[in-house]
Amino acid sequence: MTTLTEPVPVPGHIPPEAVYDFDLRFDPGLLANPHERVRELLREAPPVFWTPRNGGRWVAIGHREIFDASRDPEHFSSSPMPKAEMEALMASLPADMPRIPQAVPILMDPPEHTRYRAPLQGSFSPKAVQARKESIRELANELIDAVVADGHCDFIPAVAEPLPVRIFLRMMGLPEARLPEFRDLVHEFLAATLSSDIEAALMGRKVADAMLDVIQARREDPQDDLISLLWATEIDGRPMTLELMEDYAVLLFIAGLDTVINGMGFGVRHLAANPELQAQLRADPSLIPDATEELLRRYTFTIPVRRVAQAVELGGWQMLPGDWLALYLPGADLDPREYESPEEFTLKRQGKAHIAFGAGVHRCLGSHLARVELQVLYTQMLERLPPFRLDPQRPAKFHSGNIIALDSLPLRWD
Numbered sequence: 001m002t003t004l005t006e007p008v009p010v011p012g013h014i015p016p017e018a019v020y021d022f023d024l025r026f027d028p029g030l031l032a033n034p035h036e037r038v039r040e041l042l043r044e045a046p047p048v049f050w051t052p053r054n055g056g057r058w059v060a061i062g063h064r065e066i067f068d069a070s071r072d073p074e075h076f077s078s079s080p081m082p083k084a085e086m087e088a089l090m091a092s093l094p095a096d097m098p099r100i101p102q103a104v105p106i107l108m109d110p111p112e113h114t115r116y117r118a119p120l121q122g123s124f125s126p127k128a129v130q131a132r133k134e135s136i137r138e139l140a141n142e143l144i145d146a147v148v149a150d151g152h153c154d155f156i157p158a159v160a161e162p163l164p165v166r167i168f169l170r171m172m173g174l175p176e177a178r179l180p181e182f183r184d185l186v187h188e189f190l191a192a193t194l195s196s197d198i199e200a201a202l203m204g205r206k207v208a209d210a211m212l213d214v215i216q217a218r219r220e221d222p223q224d225d226l227i228s229l230l231w232a233t234e235i236d237g238r239p240m241t242l243e244l245m246e247d248y249a250v251l252l253f254i255a256g257l258d259t260v261i262n263g264m265g266f267g268v269r270h271l272a273a274n275p276e277l278q279a280q281l282r283a284d285p286s287l288i289p290d291a292t293e294e295l296l297r298r299y300t301f302t303i304p305v306r307r308v309a310q311a312v313e314l315g316g317w318q319m320l321p322g323d324w325l326a327l328y329l330p331g332a333d334l335d336p337r338e339y340e341s342p343e344e345f346t347l348k349r350q351g352k353a354h355i356a357f358g359a360g361v362h363r364c365l366g367s368h369l370a371r372v373e374l375q376v377l378y379t380q381m382l383e384r385l386p387p388f389r390l391d392p393q394r395p396a397k398f399h400s401g402n403i404i405a406l407d408s409l410p411l412r413w414d
């Protein structure tokens, strides 16, 4: 049995009606069947509530409230502390301490955020991503073909993890022989983010160190990869620095791996539980892009966090500077005030876009790449595997934190 995090006392500005006890990491319902528990939350709790768990924080689960907060960086900041405090903290660190990379621009607010996001934009445009599609397909096929004859696999370690990591290595220009090392780094990074902020920051250094040799080599000898492309960009007319290269490299590692792994996991879990949907998509693969979007909505899984920077009202509650707010996107995409029958998987859902990639200035920069990775994976799975199903003997396992994640997803086929 997992233990819940210790509750903290309710601060004076939080009215009792706003309090709902929900542990974002260890809630037993969430770990047993995550999105069913999210639907229960939407029935039981207000669209925005305050939980005494996880250090005490607001949690927005309503679509409208999440959308509004995401588009208001003045009140809901992405930076973990005010700029002056951050500068004072940095200045107080011993000079010989290894530099801790910052995940720019995801932890910045406008106008700074805009300047640091711009250099990445071109590399993740629909056109740039389309150019990578065949290489993604080739990597997916290799992984699927390696398990076909077995009649079973644990989808997470067999395909969902190595595929995005291999794509990442290829994009960054890192040798594919380093796959095991980078898979270990993903695991370590995840464990660190679940344990403490300090562990996560130190892990950022380790991730940057793993890429440092290639980052330095590409400065003198550019190749056809993202690291070389970033070296060639300028910010405010100033040339790129080694520090900023580390920051971008760590950002892409954090933002682009664990996310796709779980997107694939939840999508394939739904397909495995629904043989008639598999049959429909096999018969007409042109439906796969629509299915991909509806799977992203039905099983939204990331939970970005904001710091309240100025007093503000959200969902009818007064929030004060220093409060924390979790934007519980899985709730937004299952909100019955926004979607008709949100629990149903509806291939041709009309009119409403999902919020799985967030909203506002931080909306996912890698959404086109993520979509292509997911679409290619579903296409190749359906083409190369016979009808596959969940393994009744070994149910899927989950964990939770800033993301609802799958640890294991055993599948079988005849």
Ligand code: HEM
Binding pocket: 078, 105, 106, 107, 117, 251, 252, 255, 256, 257, 259, 260, 263, 301, 302, 304, 305, 329, 356, 357, 358, 359, 361, 362, 363, 364, 365, 366, 367, 369, 370
């Ligand atoms: C299904 C997969 C993915 C999902 C669900 C997802 C989701 C998100 C969400 C919700 C945000 C907003 C975070 C916030 O508001 O604080 C975000 C930001 C971001 N994502 Fe993704 N993401 C995915 C894949 C990727 C990939 C493949 C990449 C690229 C390698 C990527 C790169 C980024 C970056 C760079 C940001 C920060 C943008 C900014 O701060 O302006 N993501 N993502």
